[in-house]
Every structure is written in structure tokens, then in C-alpha cells.
Amino acid sequence: MTNQTQKPFSFKLLKTDGLARRGEITTPHGTVRTPTFMPVGTQATVKAMYPGQVRETGADVVLGNTYHLMLRPTAERVDRLGGLHTFMNWPHTILTDSGGFQVMSLAQLRKLDEDGVRFQSHIDGQKYHLTPERSVEIQGLLGSDIQMQLDECIKLPSPEEEVQRAMELSLRWAERSRVQFEKMGGPAKGQGLYGIVQGGDVPHLRVRSAEELAKMPFEGYSVGGLAVGEPQDVMLKMLEVTTPVMPADKPRYLMGVGTPDDLLESVARGIDQFDCVMPTRAGRHGLAYTRFGKVNLKNARHMDDPRPLDAESACPAASSYSRAYLHHLVRANEALAAMLLTWNNLAYYQFLMQGMRDAIDEGRFEYFRLKTKADWAKGDI
Numbered sequence: 001m002t003n004q005t006q007k008p009f010s011f012k013l014l015k016t017d018g019l020a021r022r023g024e025i026t027t028p029h030g031t032v033r034t035p036t037f038m039p040v041g042t043q044a045t046v047k048a049m050y051p052g053q054v055r056e057t058g059a060d061v062v063l064g065n066t067y068h069l070m071l072r073p074t075a076e077r078v079d080r081l082g083g084l085h086t087f088m089n090w091p092h093t094i095l096t097d098s099g100g101f102q103v104m105s106l107a108q109l110r111k112l113d114e115d116g117v118r119f120q121s122h123i124d125g126q127k128y129h130l131t132p133e134r135s136v137e138i139q140g141l142l143g144s145d146i147q148m149q150l151d152e153c154i155k156l157p158s159p160e161e162e163v164q165r166a167m168e169l170s171l172r173w174a175e176r177s178r179v180q181f182e183k184m185g186g187p188a189k190g191q192g193l194y195g196i197v198q199g200g201d202v203p204h205l206r207v208r209s210a211e212e213l214a215k216m217p218f219e220g221y222s223v224g225g226l227a228v229g230e231p232q233d234v235m236l237k238m239l240e241v242t243t244p245v246m247p248a249d250k251p252r253y254l255m256g257v258g259t260p261d262d263l264l265e266s267v268a269r270g271i272d273q274f275d276c277v278m279p280t281r282a283g284r285h286g287l288a289y290t291r292f293g294k295v296n297l298k299n300a301r302h303m304d305d306p307r308p309l310d311a312e313s314a315c316p317a318a319s320s321y322s323r324a325y326l327h328h329l330v331r332a333n334e335a336l337a338a339m340l341l342t343w344n345n346l347a348y349y350q351f352l353m354q355g356m357r358d359a360i361d362e363g364r365f366e367y368f369r370l371k372t373k374a375d376w377a378k379g380d381i
């Protein structure tokens with residue numbers, strides 16, 4: 001990451017339509033059109049895709065992850081090699097998560113205390129100590145444009161006192177993350193650090209978390225602690241409680257979400273940024289997302305079907321290969337199956353996001369939401 005002073009990180013709220021928001025984030029590596037879907041590239045790659053292809057689908061941001069990259073190849077090595085943008089040949093915006101979520105879901109022998117979290121690598125058993133300061137240092141070494149505070153994402157359901165403890169710890173870690181980010185000169189580099197709202201499924205804890213974080217000068221705010229197995233209506237209820245008390249002039253990022261329907265319903269409740277492994281992971285398991293719902297290419301009913309997934313799609317994976325061929329590739333466990341279906345799925349997610357951005361621009365978001373859901377309900381033609 002160059003040390004020259006960049007223009008500051010900024011967010012412009014361009015238009016609203018109900019609670020849906022159309023905006024633009026400016027980072028050192030370009031402009032992010034919101035609402036935006038950010039493909040997950042945990043280990044410095046969006047699995048089964050070339051970076052140029054990811055860009056062609058319409059992605060403005062990809063994700064990297066502190067937990068995975070600190071273990072391998074290490075943040076120091078990526079820094080020595082010119083930073084994550086150069087390392088993975090992605091010259092556009094990169095967002096990194098702080099690693100807390102993965103430590104709790106992937107690492108062994110985890111011990112969490114006030115100072116941070118101690119754990120052993122799931123790769124080679126080596127011991128680590130991840131603190132709010134170290135997480136921000138790693139994200140700075142990676143050259144991340146949008147960084148996350150270290151937080152504790154608690155599983156749901158959990159007793160209210162547990163939710164409160166984790167939320168209050170995350171607030172203290174938010175302050176320590178901010179101090180480290182400013183010590184490393186993040187703002188002058190035009191980078192952003194997001195505070196992460198916690199509070200589980202407890203409305204008054206959500207509100208307190210958002211209000212306390214809003215007192216700190218974060219460039220953006222994430223809604224964490226959701227998409228951890230709760231039903232969609234609980235997630236949406238938490239958004240209805242939380243977004244109204246989040247700063248309206250800063251981006252809002254709902255972490256780890258979601259299905260196409262989750263995206264539609266969350267934009268309708270004031271969310272700007274999303275990330276999810278769904279489109280890429282589903283692609284590797286033979287599942288295609290289309291304008292008319294999901295198509296499971298493992299299913300024998302596709303064996304003789306000469307039609308493409310969607311002849312009108314701009315994505316060649318959707319328009320230039322028959323369902324019969326895709327079914328064959330999936331059954332044969334061929335590498336091209338994952339490549340084509342991942343490509344199709346990311347292209348569909350970006351098509352959906354572009355549709356939402358246009359609908360908000362033109363003041364017809366509610367119509368777009370209902371029409372899109374009706375098309376999905378038609379099912380695969």
C-alpha cells in the first residue's frame with residue numbers, strides 16, 4: 001500500500017426510495033456502486049474465477065480475510081510482495097474481515113478474553129493471539145481499503161446475558177481497533193474502518209450497540225451477528241430495529257448475507273453492502289441461480305434439456321451452454337462445472353444488484369421487489 005496521501009474515504013447518498021438507498025463509496029482503489037454485492041475471496045481468490053471475470057460480472061469489491069491470510073501466506077509476506085491488490089491481481093476495492101468470525105468457526109482450542117482471542121491454526125496447529133490491534137495491523141499490511149474491527153459474533157439463540165457480554169466486549173474492541181487504525185494512518189491513506197453492530201436478536205442491545213458505535217468516527221458500519229442460523233424473519237426484524245439508529249450518511253454492511261431474497265428484503269430495509277459465500281459455494285455444488293429461481297443441475301430431469309440456463313443473460317455461462325451439458329459436467333465432477341456455475345451465479349447476483357440500483361434511481365423499488373419475487377416464484381421454466 002503506497003503511503004502517499006489519498007483523497008479521503010467517502011460515501012455519497014445519491015437517492016432513497018422508501019428505506020432503500022442508492023449510493024457511492026470512494027476508496028483508494030475506485031468507486032463502489034451501492035447497493036453492492038461483494039464476492040467472497042477468502043484466501044485471495046474468488047474460487048473458480050479469474051479476477052478479470054469477476055470484474056466483468058459487475059463486482060466493484062471482493063473480500064479477503066484476516067484469519068486465513070494471517071495463517072497462510074501471512075500478512076507480512078503479502079506486504080513484502082506489494083499488498084493484496086498486487087498479490088491477487090485485483091486492482092479494485094478490497095474489503096477484509098477482521099478474522100473473529102472465522103476463529104470462532106474454524107480454529108481449534110480457542111480462548112477468548114478481554115485482550116483478544118488465542119487459538120491454534122486449523123492448518124498446522126501453530127498458536128496465535130489475535131487482538132483488535134493485531135487484526136487492524138494485518139489488514140493494513142494487506143493494504144485493505146475497507147477494514148473491520150475485531151468483534152465477537154455470538155451464535156443464535158444465546159442467553160441474553162451472553163449476547164450482552166459479547167456486544168459490550170465488541171464495543172471495547174471497537175475503540176481499540178479505531179486507535180490502532182489511526183495510529184497506522186488509515187484515514188490519510190483513504191482507507192475505511194467499520195464498526196460492527198452486535199446484540200444478537202435482542203432489540204435493545206442492538207440499539208445500544210449502534211448508538212455507542214455511532215459516537216466513534218468510523219467510515220462505515222456493519223451489522224454483524226446475523227446470518228448465523230436464525231430464520232429470515234428474525235434477521236429482517238433486527239434490521240428494522242437497527243438501521244434506523246445507524247448513521248444515515250455512512251455505508252451499512254450486512255455481513256455474510258445472503259440469498260437473492262435476503263438481498264432484496266435487506267436493501268428494502270436500508271442496507272448498502274453484502275457479502276456471502278452462497279453464489280460461489282452453490283456453484284461448486286451444482287446449483288444455479290437464475291431470474292426464475294434456482295436450478296439444481298444434479299437433477300436427472302436436465303439430462304436431455306438443450307436449453308441454456310438463460311438465453312437472455314449477458315453471461316456466456318448462462319447463455320451458451322445447455323442444461324444437458326451442465327448436468328453432464330456436474331455428474332462427471334468436472335472442474336468446468338464449478339467454473340461455469342460460479343460464473344453464472346456471480347453474474348446473476350450482480351444482475352440483481354444492478355436491477356435494484358436502477359429501480360431505486362427510478363423510484364420504482366417496491367415494484368421491482370414484488371416483480372422479482374413473482375418471477376422467482378414462477379420457478380424454473
Ligand SMILES: CNc1nc2c(CC[C@H]3O[C@@H](OC)[C@H](OC)[C@@H]3O)c3nc(N)[nH]c(=O)c3cc2[nH]1
Nearest residue numbers: 042063064065097101153224225226227255256
Ligand atoms: C455467513 N454468515 C455470517 N458471516 C459473518 C461474518 C463473516 C463474514 C466473512 O466470512 C467469510 O465467509 C465465510 C468471508 O470472509 C472473506 C466474510 O467476510 C461476520 N464477521 C464478523 N467480523 N462479525 C460478524 O458478526 C459476522 C457475522 C456473520 N454472519
